[in-house]
Amino acid sequence: MTTAAPIVSLRGVSKVFPGRRGGTPVTAVDDVTIDIAEGEIFGVIGYSGAGKSTLVRLINALEIATSGTITVAGAEVTGQGERALRRVRAGIGMIFQQFNLMGSRTVAGNVAYPLRVARVPRAQRAARVAELLEFVGLTDKARAYPNQLSGGQKQRVGIARALATSPRILLADESTSALDPETTQDVLTLLRRVNAELGITIVVITHEMDVVRSICHRIAVMEKGKVVEVGEAYDVFANPRHPATARFVASSLHDVPSPAVLQRLRNRHPGRLVLLRMKSDGAASGYLTRTLREHGIEGTIIYGGISEIAERPFGSLTLEIDGAVDDVEAFVREVVASAGATDLGTASSPSSLPLLGRINGEESA
Numbered sequence: 001m002t003t004a005a006p007i008v009s010l011r012g013v014s015k016v017f018p019g020r021r022g023g024t025p026v027t028a029v030d031d032v033t034i035d036i037a038e039g040e041i042f043g044v045i046g047y048s049g050a051g052k053s054t055l056v057r058l059i060n061a062l063e064i065a066t067s068g069t070i071t072v073a074g075a076e077v078t079g080q081g082e083r084a085l086r087r088v089r090a091g092i093g094m095i096f097q098q099f100n101l102m103g104s105r106t107v108a109g110n111v112a113y114p115l116r117v118a119r120v121p122r123a124q125r126a127a128r129v130a131e132l133l134e135f136v137g138l139t140d141k142a143r144a145y146p147n148q149l150s151g152g153q154k155q156r157v158g159i160a161r162a163l164a165t166s167p168r169i170l171l172a173d174e175s176t177s178a179l180d181p182e183t184t185q186d187v188l189t190l191l192r193r194v195n196a197e198l199g200i201t202i203v204v205i206t207h208e209m210d211v212v213r214s215i216c217h218r219i220a221v222m223e224k225g226k227v228v229e230v231g232e233a234y235d236v237f238a239n240p241r242h243p244a245t246a247r248f249v250a251s252s253l254h255d256v257p258s259p260a261v262l263q264r265l266r267n268r269h270p271g272r273l274v275l276l277r278m279k280s281d282g283a284a285s286g287y288l289t290r291t292l293r294e295h296g297i298e299g300t301i302i303y304g305g306i307s308e309i310a311e312r313p314f315g316s317l318t319l320e321i322d323g324a325v326d327d328v329e330a331f332v333r334e335v336v337a338s339a340g341a342t343d344l345g346t347a348s349s350p351s352s353l354p355l356l357g358r359i360n361g362e363e364s365a
């Protein structure tokens with residue numbers, strides 16, 4: 001945890017839109033309090049309509065909060081006039097799902113545009129554009145037009161343009177949702193460089209947990225306008241506390257058996273099944289081996305694997321436990337209590353499916 005003042009701070013922020021055609025008002029953001037530390041990649045995840053875009057628009061002062069306070073880079077946004085808001089916006093870069101490039105301008109022209117608006121002299125502008133295009137790997141496309149580029153290249157131009165005026169914060173609203181998985185990874189790698197090499201704080205808005213898993217340091221989960229969970233990405237994945245978070249985690253970790261897979265596992269393996277989710281820090285496998293030995297039983301991994309969360313390994317393992325009934329029972333009780341394992345029961349006496357497995361099976365099928 002950092003002790004520096006947060007670069008973005010929201011305190012009890014709500015945004016209520018008047019109902020369309022006199023209908024019921026919509027509370028798009030509902031009493032949100034979060035701090036985003038300078039230098040972090042902060043993810044905001046939620047289903048469509050959860051209020052993510054409104055939250056971003058509040059941070060860059062395109063919407064004004066109905067109540068609460070918002071501070072960006074030390075300046076309070078709420079209650080400011082248009083001139084002060086323009087200054088706030090100037091310190092924030094923004095990239096979009098549909099890239100929002102100007103089709104009539106070249107790549108260089110698009111990147112130069114914010115510099116023209118900021119009245120940067122021509123020679124300086126050209127030098128800055130060259131530098132930015134080199135950073136995003138598009139030097140050879142300077143004279144190309146957006147319609148001659150792939151989706152990934154367009155988003156690189158979007159990123160170069162967003163960085164042109166050297167913002168301290170970059171807001172990425174569904175910036176990879178229009179891209180295929182491979183291109184998504186390229187763009188995420190570039191965003192990671194923007195963060196690590198330029199020290200820019202990035203706020204990533206997405207409904208894709210894989211995006212969060214691959215680059216975010218911390219995340220907030222939104223549902224119906226509220227932030228229902230916030231924490232280190234790794235911890236949130238390892239131990240989701242809110243059902244909405246559990247659903248997102250399940251959509252991204254494919255090592256948890258779906259109901260159909262679990263049924264097949266049960267048919268093949270008559271013994272007691274246990275699902276262990278563990279941080280792979282070395283201590284975890286030691287714990288498992290030791291606990292099995294202490295109870296005088298054997299465990300075989302029958303499903304699962306190790307994936308990466310925030311660049312650290314994380315394991316979801318389904319084990320079949322063999323041994324005397326009482327010993328197996330004692331082992332299962334211990335790992336459920338001390339390691340948050342899920343008892344899956346046996347084929348003849350199955351325990352109810354774990355939340356993660358059930359939802360994974362339903363939603364990612």
Ligand SMILES: Nc1ncnc2c1ncn2[C@@H]1O[C@H](COP(=O)(O)OP(=O)(O)OP(=O)(O)O)[C@@H](O)[C@H]1O
Pocket residue numbers: 017018020026027028046047048049050051052053054055
């Ligand atoms: N200008 C507006 N006027 C009225 N209602 C709005 C307005 N903007 C957003 N809303 C409503 O606020 C709620 C949150 O919308 P928002 O776009 O912030 O959600 P989201 O999580 O970003 O979803 P999506 O990913 O679909 O954009 C929705 O119910 C939406 O219909």
